[in-house]
Amino acid sequence: MIKTSITVTAKQMQEIEERIFSEGMPVASLMEKAAVFASQKITQLYPLNLYQKVGFIIGCGHNGGDGLVIARELFLQGFQVSLYIPLREKSKDLTKQHLQYAEFLGIASVEFIEDLSTCDFIVDCLFGFGLTRNIEGKLREDIIWLNQQSIPVVSIDIPSGIHTDTGNVLGIAVKAVYTLCLGLWKVGLFLSSAVEYTGSLHLIEIGIPESLLMGEGIRNDDDEREEKNPPLYPPNSEERKREKNQTENVNYSFHCQYVSETNPRIITKEDVKNCLPLPRHVNTHKYKQGNLLLICGSNQYAGAALLAGYGAKCGGSGMITFAVPHGLKKTLISHFPWALVIGLPVKEEGTIISLRNLDLNKYDAIAFGMGIGREVSAYQEQTLAPILNSEVPLIIDADGLNILAEGRYWQTIKQRKSPTILTPHIGEFKRLFPQLNLSENSLEVLKMASKMTNTTILLKGAKTLVSEKGINNWIVNLGTPALARGGSGDVLSGFLGAVIAQTNFNIFPVSKVVATCGWLHQQGGILAAQNHTEMGVDGVTLSEYINKAVVKTLGD
C-alpha cells in the first residue's frame, strides 16, 4: 500500500485535503474520522482500567479541533478529561464548534497547564502541520513545563513545535512518547532533528483515496518480482557488466499530482524482501552470485577490515576478495577461509600505498575505505584514482570519504557510469560538503549533495536517509542507539558491498537496494540488542544478527 510508505510536506497534505474537500467530503467529517480513529488508538495505548485522568492541550487550529473530538470520545467512554486551551480566543470556526459541544457535555477546562500535573497522560493537540513560526512567550513556557514532567504525552499528527517539512524545532517542541500521524506520514517526523521528540510513530489511516496518490510510472512490487530472475549470463561477460551496472537516472518513484516524485518513501518490509538477492537461481554458481572486492584495513585498523568481512559474509556474495596490507593477510585468512586475500604494499605507517596490478573491472562491486587510515591520502593517485576510474559499482566509506573530502575527485565521480555509493555519518558528510548546511534541512541538503555528485548517499544517523542523485529517496524508519559503536559502519559497508555485487540495477534502483541494506543493518542491531542489550552489540555480534534479521524478515 503506497499510503503507508509515502511521506508528504505540509503543503502537499493541504493540497490533498483540499481536493478531498472540493470533491464533496465535508471538512468536519474528515476531522471526525481522523480523531475517532486516533482516539481508538489512544485507548489501546492507555486503557481506561489503567489510566483514568487525561489532559488535553488544545490549539486554535484544526489540530486543536482533532483534540476536542478525541477529548469528547474519551470523555464519553468514562475518562476524566481536562482541557487546557491557551489560544481559545483565536480558535477557528470548526474548533470553536467542538469546544462549544465539549462545554455542553461538561468537559472541564483548566486555566493553567500546571493544572494537568495529576493527569495519567496528556494529549498534545496544540499545533499540527499549520505551525509556521516559532513558538514563543507563554506557550513556550507551557511546553518547557510539559517536557519537565514525567507524564507521558501523545502528540496528534506531529509533536507541536516540529516543522512538518524539515523536522526542525520551531523554538521549542513537545517531547512525545507516541506520535499518531494522521493520514499520510509527514516527512519531518523522520528527520534527525525530530527524532528525540516523536517517540514511537503510528500512522492513523483516515481513508485518503489511493487513487489520489497513484499516477503513471508506478512500478509496483509485482512487476519487480516477475523480472527478478533475469536470464543468467556467462561470468565476466562484458555485455553483462554493461547491462547490469550502468544506470541512467532510473526513476522508480511514483508520479502523482500531489506528491513529488522526489519525496522520500519509507522502505517497508515488503520492499526489503523484494530487493534481496533471493531466492537464488537453481542453476547459479559463485561468479554469478556476485564477485566482491573489499579494499580495506591498515596495520592500525585491522579490525575494520575484519568487520567489513563479517558484514560481507552475511551479504551472501558468491566470491569475496580482500585487498589489504600484506601484513594482515594471515589474520584475514584465519577469519575467512572461504575468501581470497591479496596482500598490498604498505608504507612504514602500515597504510596501503598501491593497488599493484589489481584488475578492478573483473569484480561486480568494490567497497573501499574501511580502516585504510588517513595516511593513505598521500597515495591517492595509486589507490583511490584507479578505483574511481573502474567501471564497477563502488561503495566508499570511512577514510575513503576523508580522501574524497579533499575535493580533487568530484569531477571523476560525476562522470562515473557505474553507481557510486557514499556512506557518511553526519561528521563525514559535513567534511565532504562543507558548503552545505545539514542542520537547515537535512533531507533537501542530502538530495542536493547526491544530485550534484551523481552518487547515492546513505546518511547514517538516528534515522538513515538515502538519496540517489536527488531523485530516488528513502527513509529507514528503524534505528537503534546500540549501533552507535565503532565498527558498525564497517559491517554495513561490507554487507552493502556483498548485496550490491549481486544486484542487477536494471531491475532495482540503487537507492532501494542501499535502503534495504540500511534497514537490515538496523533491524539486525535491534534484534541483537533485544538479546544482548544495547551494550552488547559489537560488530561481530551485529553481523550475526543481520543474518537473523534476513531470516526473520523473510518469515514474517
Ligand SMILES: NC(=O)C1=CN([C@@H]2O[C@H](COP(=O)(O)OP(=O)(O)OC[C@H]3O[C@@H](n4cnc5c(N)ncnc54)[C@H](O)[C@@H]3O)[C@@H](O)[C@H]2O)[C@@H](O)CC1
Ligand atoms: N485540513 C483538515 O481539514 C484536516 C486537518 N486535520 C488536522 O488539522 C491540522 C492542521 O490544521 P491547521 O491548518 O488549522 O493548523 P494547526 O492546527 O497546526 O494550527 C494553525 C493555527 O495556529 C496558528 N499558529 C501557527 N503558528 C503559530 C505560533 N507559532 N504561535 C501561535 N499560533 C500559531 C495559525 O495562525 C493557525 O491559526 C493537522 O495537523 C491535523 O491535525 C485533521 O483534522 C484532518 C482534516
Ligand SMILES: [K+]
Ligand atoms: K500536535
